[in-house]
Amino acid sequence: xxxxxxxxxxxxxxxxxxxxxxxxxxxxxxxxxxxxxxxxxxxxxxxxxxxxxxxxxxxxxxxxxxxxxxxxxxxxxxxxxxxxxxxxxxxxxxxxxxxxxxxxxxxxxxxxxxx
Numbered sequence: 001x002x003x004x005x006x007x008x009x010x011x012x013x014x015x016x017x018x019x020x021x022x023x024x025x026x027x028x029x030x031x032x033x034x035x036x037x038x039x040x041x042x043x044x045x046x047x048x049x050x051x052x053x054x055x056x057x058x059x060x061x062x063x064x065x066x067x068x069x070x071x072x073x074x075x076x077x078x079x080x081x082x083x084x085x086x087x088x089x090x091x092x093x094x095x096x097x098x099x100x101x102x103x104x105x106x107x108x109x110x111x112x113x114x115x
Contacts, residue, residue, distance in 0.1 A: 006033065008076075009033060009076055010030050010033060012072075012075050012076050013030055013033070013044065013072065013076075014028075014029075014030055015075075016068060016071045016072065016075070017030070017061070017068070019071070020061075020064060020067065020068060020071075021057075022060070023053055023056070023057060023060075026048060026049065026050065026053045026057060027048070027049040028046055028047075028048055028057060029046065029047040029048075029049075030044060030045070030046060031045045031046065031047050031090035031092060032044075032045040032090065033045070035078075035082060036080075037080065038080045039080040039081055039082055039083050040080075040082065040083055040084075041082065041083060041084045041085075041086055042082035042084070042085045042086070043086050043087075043088060044085060044086070044087050044088070045088055045089070045090040045092075046058065046061075046087055046088070046089060046090060047089070047090050048089065054089055058087050058088065058089055061087040062086065062087050065084070065085045065086070065087070068085055069082065069084075069085050072085070
C-alpha cells in the first residue's frame with residue numbers, strides 16, 4: 001500500500017472509530033494497518049488508553065466489524081475491497097516502554113557502580 005494512501009486510510013479509519021466508539025473515556029489510536037494487495041483480511045493495529053479497556057475495545061470493534069466495514073466502503077476508496085477487518089492491539093508502544101525502563105535501570109546500575 002502506498003504511503004500516502006495508507007496515511008489517508010488511517011485518517012479516515014480514525015474518524016470512523018471515533019464515531020462508533022461507545023467508550024467515551026477511552027482514546028483509540030491506530031498505529032498501523034496491513035492490507036493484502038488483493039483484498040483479503042485488513043488488520044488494524046490499535047493502541048488503547050487506558051490499558052484496562054484494551055480487551056473490551058478490541059472485542060467490541062471485532063463484534064461490529066461489519067458496521068465498520070460498511071462505513072469504510074462508503075468513505076474510503078479501495079482498489080480491492082477487504083473481505084474482512086480484524087482489530088488487534090499494538091505491542092510496539094508497550095515494548096518501547098519496557099525497553100526504556102531497561103535502559104534506565106542499566107544507566108542507574110552503571111552510575112551506582114561508578115560511585
